[in-house]
Amino acid sequence: MLNFNFQNTTEIIFGKGVETQVGKKAAEYGKKVLLHYGGTSLKKFGLYDKIIKNLKDEGIEIFELGGVLPNPRLSLVKEGIKICKDNDIDFILAVGGGSAIDSAKAIGAGVKYDGDVWDFFEGKVTVSETLPLGVVLTIPAAGSEASSGTVITNEEGWYKKSFGGNVIRPKFAIMNPELTYTLPGYQTGAGAVDIMAHVLERYFTNEKHVELTDRLSEAVLKTVILNTPKALDFPEDYNARAEIMISSTIAHNNLLDMGRESDWASHGIEHELSGIYDITHGAGLAIILPAWMKYVYRSNIDRFVQFAIRVWNVDMNFNDPEAVVLEGIKRMEEFFTSIDMPTRLSQAEIDSEKFEEMAAKATEHGTLGNFVKLTKEDIVNIYRLAE
Template structure:
């Protein structure tokens, strides 16, 4: 196990009707707030009215920026930065899922920066200060409600890039499982896949003697797997929704990273796919992760055997460890398929046209991953396996 520092300062308010406290939590950071959200779903559900009412009870002045799309765009972020600077905004409140929260984080960083916010995503500069962020979560998936990271897409060149800083962790996040009852099945399944992928990125490590975090990863994966079909078949099961929502937060709050180095190549490869084709991030991960597994499993077959046995209950064949490892990969694919996810690029109408471009762009800043270093040709072969 490696030495580590762990700090996650996000206050969590979890449970029914917790959004009623959003005004109380927001007023701790000032009286001018940018309310950031996506489309009309928070209005049709009544959540918008409840949030605004709570904010107004605390005499908070509200500015709004709607229109966040999946794979959030830097152009809208730049609009938000201008609003914050021109109106001396004190806090950004993100009401939505990972895309809204990631966009809010980018605005929060850009509002305290004299240059272009995209500089943070290209590595030209790093975050030193940002506005505080609050969250009312409506889609459990990305884990952005407590994470330090944000992912934004630049329409100029279709680049989808990530950056992170501890200052970007939200000050508070409100998690009410009831708010997820009306999510479409596909969106729920994409969220389940995304949170599983966050765990798998951490699980496949070269670090030894990490039994505790191995077991935490496995337990969180099994909790998601055990509740996934329940929330898809019975969307108003509070208990199952609560398990899924909290698992998504645990998957990406960095507790599972302690003492180990994760991989993250599959996320980087998926970013190239959704950057060009604008597909759902979870769907892209369901396609990429099994292909990545098939490409790298021989690097540490014992870890893949452990994964197959502990997560998927595959019986270990001591005379054929490869058979066991491959069975775990197959179980992963079968699960993604069972919740309605695609597991090949052709299923989402992606063929050979941009494979070379994606492999080149994905590795232009260096090799991807830590479990196995992947270069341009490696990424190309993984994308071919994903077809």
């Protein structure tokens, strides 16, 4: 087990009706708020009006910036930075899923920086100060409600990049599973894959003697596998929705990183897909994860055997370890298919035209991943496995 530091100060406010606390929580950080959100669903189902009332009841002046897209755009981040600077905003409230939260994190960092906010994503500077941020979560997937990272797409060149630091973690996250009842099935399925991918990026490590975090990771995976079909069949199953929502947070709040080196190759490979083709991140991961596994499993077959047996209940009496591994990957693909996620690029109508370009972007600063160090050629081969 490696040495580690763990710090997470996000307050989780979880349960039925907790969104009514948003005004009082926001008032702890100032009297001017930027309300940041995506599309029309916030207003369609009444949450917008409820939040506005709660904020106004606390005497908070509200500035709004909607229009966050999946794979959030740098141009909107810059618009948000300008609004905050021009109006001396005290606090940002993101309502939605990972896209709104990531966009808000980037805005908060950019407000406190005199240069171009993209400098953070290019690694030219590190973040040390930000506007405080709160979250009302409506889409459990990205885990951004308690994570230290943000991912943004730059329309100039369609680069999708990330940066992070403990300072950008939200101050609080209001999480009511009832707010997820109206999610389309596609978003529920894509969110489930995103949660699983965050766990798997940590699970596939070459570090030994990490039994506790292995078991915690397996518990999160099995919880999502069990409850996602329930939520798809019965969208208002509170208990299933609650299990998925808290799994999203635990998958990406760094608890599962303790004492181990994470990989992140699959995310890097998928970011090029969603950066260029604007595919939903979870759907892209459902395509890339099996292909990555098929490409790298021989480098540490024991870990993949463990994954197949503990997570997918593969019988060790299969012919040999390799057969166990391949059966585990097959069962994962079958699960993704059962929740209406694609597992091949062809299902997303993506051909091989940009394989070289995407692989070059993914490796422009060197090899990708830690479990296996992947070169440009390796990544092209993984895209080909995913065709």
